[in-house]
Amino acid sequence: MKTDRNQLRFNQVLLTLLLPLAALLDLPLLVYLLFLLMVSQHTPWDLMVALKRALGIPSRLVEEDPRPHRFARTLGAVFLGLSSLFLLLGLKGVGYALALVVALLAFVNLAFGFCLGCFLYLHLRYARALFTGK
Secondary structure: OEEEHHHHHHHHHHHHHHHHHHHHHOOHHHHHHHHHHHHHHHOOOOHHHHHHHHOOOOOOEEEOOOHHHHHHHHHHHHHHHHHHHHHHOOOHHHHHHHHHHHHHHHHHHHHHOOOHHHHHHHHHHHHHHHHHOO
């Protein structure tokens, strides 16, 4: 299976730059937009991929299982969905805090190569194998 490394980095850069900007300038619409970009990964029209292509960023495919990265992106989308919900409810502190957690984890992955979502995915698979024998 192949993974587009440039796509992963592009997503991380967007989250790392735009989520703190949204919190700093109190722009909940930016959080909503990033949530929609993240959640679109499970549709035939992955908006993050389309945006990367529109900007002319080339692909860099590597032989790597994409499932841990998809799991991590899904977790990020869940957190941004919760963030969006709290922002819609007027609970800005909680909403922006959740968004900043996503930005921090994207930055850690970008800067240090550690993907917490991928780590969780692998350990959940190990636990499943341990308990089910599969």
